[in-house]
Amino acid sequence: MVSDRGLEVLRVIVQDYVASREPVGSKSIVERHSFGVSAATIRNDMALLEDEELITAPHTSSGRVPTDKGYRVFVDHLADLRPLSAAQRTAIETFLGQSADLDDVLARTVRLLSQLTNQVALVQYPSLATSHVRHVELVPLTPTRLMTVFITDSGRVEQRVVDIPVSIDEVFLGELRAKLNAALDGLTMPDAAARLSAFADDFAPARRPLVAQIAQTLVEQVLANRQDKLLMAGTANLARTEEDFTGSIYPVLEAIEEQVALLRLFGEMEVDPGSVTARIGRENDDVGLGETSVVSSGYSSPGGGVARLGVLGPMRMDYSNNMAAVRAVARYLSRLLGEDRQ
Amino acid sequence: MVSDRGLEVLRVIVQDYVASREPVGSKSIVERHSFGVSAATIRNDMALLEDEELITAPHTSSGRVPTDKGYRVFVDHLADLRPLSAAQRTAIETFLGQSADLDDVLARTVRLLSQLTNQVALVQYPSLATSHVRHVELVPLTPTRLMTVFITDSGRVEQRVVDIPVSIDEVFLGELRAKLNAALDGLTMPDAAARLSAFADDFAPARRPLVAQIAQTLVEQVLANRQDKLLMAGTANLARTEEDFTGSIYPVLEAIEEQVALLRLFGEMEVDPGSVTARIGRENDDVGLGETSVVSSGYSSPGGGVARLGVLGPMRMDYSNNMAAVRAVARYLSRLLGEDRQ
């Protein structure tokens, strides 16, 4: 069984390996940390750790590196989420504090996060599913073309263009607009979709096909937009950490650009705001990111909805720093959106 | 002086080098192409080409590779823009044909372009400067918070949130909305900004500060959004072509993410829709992309505005294919936006 000192050894192995990318040996451990025992003793502990598959030796006569499992134990039991430096804190506040609308806040957040962690940063847009309709607008573009605009209380604006077969006059358009807003105001998006299905029934039979078509497009718009959007920044950091990936970073860049894998990954992670979770290495095999780790946290958005943000990088990353940064940013963002917008 | 055959030699050097990444020697040229002369003769031609700094030898006893200048001559005089394959043509039509609004079209375009060329693709949003106001909307979020929405005839929607000191009643909001639309409808964005500066004067003195504040925010919104937006896809392709960059691709990825360099680059390039231009290697030194080439073309958007699209990649790229693809996509996009939207 692995002793307390054994775990301590694991911790310094993770820390030193993350710092230096060199497999760490027993001698360098006793040199750089005061364990008060000899290298031989450390070696014995390391043998135990190896039995537990927490560390492994790249080849016979080399130091050890943590395994996926080793990182997992480190994250769960050994990492101290060192609080951010004062400089970092003020960076968050000054950088995010001055932003205007939701798009802007999130764009800033993702860039900030990538700077704080030197990793690829991800921010998920708050899902429309839990936000409420604030306003619906119909704007004629040409006689047979309408733009529909949804504005939600999460600060998100969604527009789409509709082709209609017959031209539509201003008066009726005004009436339609008013009725739509009366019917939908305050509903959640799914409720709004349901309400829209029967919307045409309230109109004179002659109008029904046209209204039904518009309503139908609005429904599609609501449903289509439920799939979440992802912001991303710092992909250049992948090139910097390239040596940490066996083979090329190509598949990683590809998976990242695809987004769907990332959204699935996010979907499977803890969403409770305030707590930070990590998925490490092979735990991400299913989405083709078996060589990367993702650190994420939920954040709460005004509509009562929850979304996630986090960073993605090689398994060999500074979990202590990154988890602290993710947590701090998620908290600040929740507070900012909360006080700001509802 | 370089003979006609000499230029022919340059052409095959570029083609072979692009295809194989191997420096190409005199012997392999006579083997793979029927010049009807011996290797020694080719060597003489190559010596001339080297004098003109169109090709260079990585080391004493190796074949030659094109220089920046060599690529430039190739692009200007030797490249044949081979028309796209039928499959590629249909890909463009089916892929772009079914898209809805501007955001959707451009997002599809950029992905398509990166697939056709295997490079990083860039699409610039049509500038707001030349588009016209179609509709202005004011939506109350909270009593002291307004969302302003600009809709332009280029299909673009811009929103922003305004904090106002005093609450604003529905009636006055309606009046303001109507007056705004009456005043601004059809103006270009710069004209709209000018008109807004004096907008408050038409209101009762008591209202003026409030109206002025809102108008001022609208002006800022118009001006701030003049800076163009860029879509990007296929960054993973950079990793694939990594060997074509000396050193790391990190600075390239960084410059790309920065966007500002790319926008400047685009700004300096030919914008005339229909013609394709290339900036090669060191010609891009000023924006930190001296190892990359950019192939771009203008496309016309409904408001009469023009924007650019193109691809970015290593100097050693298939210019013939990429220029053909960029031209085809730009043309198709111009046509699609034109017929579709005005």
Next chain:
DNA sequence: ATTGGCAGTCAGATGTTTTGAGTGCCAACC
């Protein structure tokens, strides 16, 4: 102008040796 021939060059491949960091194990020790 073109050619064959030949000496010269040098990157990259292949092979050999050296070095040293690190391990595992064991007998001795506390």
Next chain:
DNA sequence: GGTTGGCACTCAAAACATCTGACTGCCAAT
């Protein structure tokens, strides 16, 4: 029991040496 020093062993990586072959440049002959 856990701990320690010592020693034989391993093996990746570095350093060095050698070989190979694809090139070139040049020149005299055509």
